[in-house]
Amino acid sequence: MSLLDGSDLRLGDLEVGDSLGRGGQGAVHELRGPWADYVYKEYLVPTVNGDALARLVRVPGGMPSHERDLLLAQAAWPLARVVDGGRVTGFLMPRVPAPFWGRRAKGPALRELQYLLYDPKPLWGDITPLDGPGRLEIARRAASLFLLLHSHRLVVGDVSMRNLLWSPSPPAVYLLDCDAIRRVGERPVLPQPQTPDWTDPQQPSTGPDLDTDRYKLALLVTRVLCKSPDLRPGEEPVFVPGLPERVKAEVAARFAEAARPRGLRPDAAQWVRALDERGTIELPPLPPVRTPPDLPKAPLGGGPIRRPTIRLRPPDRR
Amino acid sequence: MSQQVLPFYLVCDESYSMDGAPIDAINKSLPEIHQEIGGNPVVADKTRFCLISFSSTAQVLLPLSDLSEVTSMPAMAASGSTSYTAAFTLLRDTIERDVAALKAAGHQVLRPAVFFLTDGQPTDDDWVSAYQRLTDPSWKPRPNILAFGFGGVNVDTIQQVATVRGFLADGSLGPAQALQEFAQSLIQSVINSGTSADAGGGMSLAMPDKVPGFTTVPADPV
Numbered sequence: 315m316s317l318l319d320g321s322d323l324r325l326g327d328l329e330v331g332d333s334l335g336r337g338g339q340g341a342v343h344e345l346r347g348p349w350a351d352y353v354y355k356e357y358l359v360p361t362v363n364g365d366a367l368a369r370l371v372r373v374p375g376g377m378p379s380h381e382r383d384l385l386l387a388q389a390a391w392p393l394a395r396v397v398d399g400g401r402v403t404g405f406l407m408p409r410v411p412a413p414f415w416g417r418r419a420k421g422p423a424l425r426e427l428q429y430l431l432y433d434p435k436p437l438w439g440d441i442t443p444l445d446g447p448g449r450l451e452i453a454r455r456a457a458s459l460f461l462l463l464h465s466h467r468l469v470v471g472d473v474s475m476r477n478l479l480w481s482p483s484p485p486a487v488y489l490l491d492c493d494a495i496r497r498v499g500e501r502p503v504l505p506q507p508q509t510p511d512w513t514d515p516q517q518p519s520t521g522p523d524l525d526t527d528r529y530k531l532a533l534l535v536t537r538v539l540c541k542s543p544d545l546r547p548g549e550e551p552v553f554v555p556g557l558p559e560r561v562k563a564e565v566a567a568r569f570a571e572a573a574r575p576r577g578l579r580p581d582a583a584q585w586v587r588a589l590d591e592r593g594t595i596e597l598p599p600l601p602p603v604r605t606p607p608d609l610p611k612a613p614l615g616g617g618p619i620r621r622p623t624i625r626l627r628p629p630d631r632r
Numbered sequence: 633m634s635q636q637v638l639p640f641y642l643v644c645d646e647s648y649s650m651d652g653a654p655i656d657a658i659n660k661s662l663p664e665i666h667q668e669i670g671g672n673p674v675v676a677d678k679t680r681f682c683l684i685s686f687s688s689t690a691q692v693l694l695p696l697s698d699l700s701e702v703t704s705m706p707a708m709a710a711s712g713s714t715s716y717t718a719a720f721t722l723l724r725d726t727i728e729r730d731v732a733a734l735k736a737a738g739h740q741v742l743r744p745a746v747f748f749l750t751d752g753q754p755t756d757d758d759w760v761s762a763y764q765r766l767t768d769p770s771w772k773p774r775p776n777i778l779a780f781g782f783g784g785v786n787v788d789t790i791q792q793v794a795t796v797r798g799f800l801a802d803g804s805l806g807p808a809q810a811l812q813e814f815a816q817s818l819i820q821s822v823i824n825s826g827t828s829a830d831a832g833g834g835m836s837l838a839m840p841d842k843v844p845g846f847t848t849v850p851a852d853p854v
């Protein structure tokens with residue numbers, strides 16, 4: 315049973331501990347006492363949309379339980395607002411679980427996606443980038459997480475090399491900064507900052523939407539598989555070794571399609587299929603839909619239709 | 633490759649009055665600055681870091697570097713008086729050369745950011761002309777300067793040196809702790825600059841608003 319049922323917590327009831335880090339808009343603090351498994355994000359800007367935050371807190375409760383479990387295992391979801399008097403000062407979220415922490419010389423560090431985008435340095439400590447198959451596992455899980463969020467019309471918005479964490483074994487991903495998430499058409503908790511090299515050139519002036527997320531998912535998947543911090547659709551992906559040919563071909567095709575106009579970019583389901591063990595069958599484009607003329611019908615011939623069987627090639631093995 | 637880079641200069645007073653706890657605190661924070669910035673791949677890739685110290689003279693202790701490639705840094709050692717002229721003159725020459733080199737390497741160079749740390753009044757009265765050369769509006773790479781003062785420095789000096797924002801120790805923390813906060817704000821500023829974009833999607837300088845133990849003072853327009 316969780317200590318948190320979604321109702322607001324009073325700032326005065328928390329034992330706020332050391333600071334874990336500070337972003338543009340907030341500072342994240344450890345908690346002591348009964349809330350030690352959680353961390354407190356304190357907003358440093360005054361313009362917090364408390365209703366938007368309350369809506370986010372209610373999201374997991376509105377999901378079927380298996381989806382809720384999947385979400386909470388993979389995201390630092392806001393679980394309770396923190397208020398002081400009438401003011402919303404921040405929220406509680408789970409502390410990042412142990413597998414997503416690495417160790418550098420001077421202390422723990424989050425295993426951020428960015429460590430999969432560069433050649434390793436001694437300063438990274440025990441954060442060792444993954445090989446091709448390991449990267450594929452991370453990309454798959456990221457695409458599945460986006461599929462889950464998008465099926466609930468939840469927009470991530472600020473997808474970046476710092477907001478997704480990965481663990482080497484078992485392979486897993488964990489999404490940070492979930493207070494930037496909003497449902498399609500709703501306002502975010504705060505106006506969202508952008509991350510350099512992770513911008514959508516076609517982002518609407520009203521802010522990110524599902525289409526923006528699809529573009530950024532294309533960046534995420536392909537950059538991880540190519541170990542590139544700044545590859546963009548339109549450029550030729552050069553993959554790390556150890557990836558199945560079929561996956562490379564499909565990822566390259568989907569990545570090129572992400573350069574298309576809004577509405578025509580591959581969605582999360584297409585990315586899941588492109589990365590799937592199973593593979594997909596490329597179908598020719600459908601002819602334009604026409605309504606058949608309403609003509610008198612001949613009687614149907616009896617007996618079931620005999621279908622020939624198509625033998626499919628087994629998918630490439632990794 | 634025309635990648636944006638943002639050069640940071642830490643310009644640090646090591647005059648005699650910094651001896652003891654202040655110098656020790658800075659020397660202790662250098663490995664932390666190195667690890668936090670150099671161990672953050674995107675930030676290391678997009679920023680460069682240079683360490684200059686000054687007393688009666690000024691010297692480049694660490695030439696402008698990608699911190700992920702750096703394996704050692706000379707330590708600070710206190711001695712001598714406080715010549716702002718030496719600091720500003722060396723800073724201007726260094727920036728001039730560094731920006732040219734980065735451009736020659738194909739980078740788009742953003743306006744350099746200077747964290748200027750001092751604990752005493754300058755012992756040279758004629759530093760203003762060296763300062764004017766450094767901040768000359770017709771000199772394209774003129775840096776944004778954040779000035780941090782503690783100990784004997786007065787607020788007017790900090791406001792004169794800062795071009796964007798000044799910070800004056802308010803005495804609520806000891807020098808070692810105040811300098812630790814200074815180093816944290818430097819690290820935060822570099823990391824946030826390297827990872828958050830402006831409206832155009834490019835990098836921009838993320839400045840601290842508040843630093844524990846310091847009062848924020850506006851820069852004095854010259």
Ligand SMILES: Nc1ncnc2c1ncn2[C@@H]1O[C@H](COP(=O)(O)OP(=O)(O)OP(=O)(O)O)[C@@H](O)[C@H]1O
Pocket residue numbers: 334335336337338339340341342353355390407408409410424490491507
């Ligand atoms: N759930 C968490 N558990 C542990 N540490 C966290 C957690 N969430 C964030 N942090 C740490 O706190 C730091 C600040 O987080 P925060 O989300 O406020 O900042 P950010 O992502 O850097 O910036 P911004 O708020 O501008 O998007 C992060 O860099 C991370 O190191």
